[in-house]
Amino acid sequence: MSKTLEELKAAALKCTRCGQCLTICPVYGKTFEEGTSSRGKLFLLRSLADGTVEPSAELMDLAARCTLCMRCKAICPSGVNTTDLIMALRHYMKEQGRLPAAKKLAFKAITKGRLFDMVMSHGKGMQSLLFKRSENGRGKVSRMPIPVAGLNKRRILPEFAEKPLRKLVPAVSHPHGEVRASVAFFPGCMLNYVYVDAGLALINVLLANGVKVHLLDKLQCCGTPLFSSGDFEGAAMLAENNVRRLAGGGFDAVITGCATCGSALKKEYGAVLEGSPALAVWEGMKDKVYDISDFLLRLGPAEYARELPWKVTYHDACHLVRGMGVASQPRDLIRAIPGVKLMEMQRPAVCCGCAGTFSATHYALSQKILADKTSDILSTGADVVATGCSACKMQIIDGLSQRGSRMRVLHTVELLARAYGV
Numbered sequence: 001m002s003k004t005l006e007e008l009k010a011a012a013l014k015c016t017r018c019g020q021c022l023t024i025c026p027v028y029g030k031t032f033e034e035g036t037s038s039r040g041k042l043f044l045l046r047s048l049a050d051g052t053v054e055p056s057a058e059l060m061d062l063a064a065r066c067t068l069c070m071r072c073k074a075i076c077p078s079g080v081n082t083t084d085l086i087m088a089l090r091h092y093m094k095e096q097g098r099l100p101a102a103k104k105l106a107f108k109a110i111t112k113g114r115l116f117d118m119v120m121s122h123g124k125g126m127q128s129l130l131f132k133r134s135e136n137g138r139g140k141v142s143r144m145p146i147p148v149a150g151l152n153k154r155r156i157l158p159e160f161a162e163k164p165l166r167k168l169v170p171a172v173s174h175p176h177g178e179v180r181a182s183v184a185f186f187p188g189c190m191l192n193y194v195y196v197d198a199g200l201a202l203i204n205v206l207l208a209n210g211v212k213v214h215l216l217d218k219l220q221c222c223g224t225p226l227f228s229s230g231d232f233e234g235a236a237m238l239a240e241n242n243v244r245r246l247a248g249g250g251f252d253a254v255i256t257g258c259a260t261c262g263s264a265l266k267k268e269y270g271a272v273l274e275g276s277p278a279l280a281v282w283e284g285m286k287d288k289v290y291d292i293s294d295f296l297l298r299l300g301p302a303e304y305a306r307e308l309p310w311k312v313t314y315h316d317a318c319h320l321v322r323g324m325g326v327a328s329q330p331r332d333l334i335r336a337i338p339g340v341k342l343m344e345m346q347r348p349a350v351c352c353g354c355a356g357t358f359s360a361t362h363y364a365l366s367q368k369i370l371a372d373k374t375s376d377i378l379s380t381g382a383d384v385v386a387t388g389c390s391a392c393k394m395q396i397i398d399g400l401s402q403r404g405s406r407m408r409v410l411h412t413v414e415l416l417a418r419a420y421g422v
Helices: 005-012 020-024 038-050 057-064 071-075 082-095 101-111 113-121 123-130 190-194 196-208 232-247 259-272 278-288 292-299 318-323 328-335 363-378 390-402 412-420
Strands: 131-133 140-142 181-186 211-214 253-256 289-291 311-315 384-387 408-411
Touching: 005 038, 005 082, 020 038, 020 071, 038 057, 038 082, 057 082, 071 082, 071 318, 101 113, 101 232, 113 123, 113 190, 123 131, 181 196, 181 232, 190 196, 190 390, 196 211, 196 292, 196 408, 196 412, 232 259, 232 278, 253 259, 253 278, 253 292, 259 278, 259 289, 259 318, 259 390, 278 289, 289 292, 292 328, 292 412, 311 328, 311 363, 328 412, 363 390, 384 390, 384 412, 390 408, 408 412
Parallel strands: 181 211, 181 253, 253 289, 311 384, 384 408
Antiparallel strands: 131 140
């Protein structure tokens, strides 16, 4: 991310200010403030280059009011890469010392592999000091009305696992019978430390399909929280470590069960690793990165073992549908489950409002966006909502709980694991 402000201005000038992005922006649709739209942010980028605005804390907050859902990029008739330009704006603001102190501290900890792993591995005990089980049993709520990240609004957060995934499974898991492929599984943070059951389900589904699964040691966070906030330097440290470890094993594929991690490994690392020797290593690896649903269809999925008499609706995670181009694959796998009826919601590919740190720093706004998603989900009358993103799962559980619904929210692989009987 080494472009100058003048180069970024030139790219932003391709915007004709037609307003198409305003019609689909989840944030502008709730604020109706020009500065929260892609068009408004590109104007701010041009203004920075012209020197008519200063890189203030207020400007950084405006830059942060975006879920990076990529819908504006997909719809732009002028072909402006709005998502990359907004991240470039955040990077510039970070370089001007405008990254909030809380993010600086958190990102520093994330890049410290051993420290971060120790904290996350013992997260359950520390979490219990500040949080208690929610009344509906679907997660944790703050014991005190802490006025950050929605914790004073009864936000439901997932519970940390007793042990991280890598402590529950061997470094190499072998299938019974013929080995059809050998893959590395990149669990990311959520499947390793929080939604461990989904991580186990993914491994078991691969094993049921004759795939040998390697869970490598010393993999780190994919880096998305960092580079999406403008900290490309910290993200590059994480990306370099992950790429070198994943590329060195001669695997048939690198499998992800997290839309955000998959998009980072397959797409965003190109910008993150600009100027790094690891860029060439990533170039040779990126085409081997697959979401679990995409990989299974390419491999040819094994026959399911059980019938599930469920009505299921599916939410498209932004980084999966627009980041990795995965939309039909999970639906094909779900439809093929005996007994399952897929109930498509209205607007399945619209952002749920989580967007990682966005829902922590702008919880009230993220909830307004989420309200539309939960209404679309509930209108289907489904028994289960499935998604391929742990952050979306966390957000949707919170939204449904706030509405008093007990509809189950499952990662796609958890649904598949039940169908395979594993």
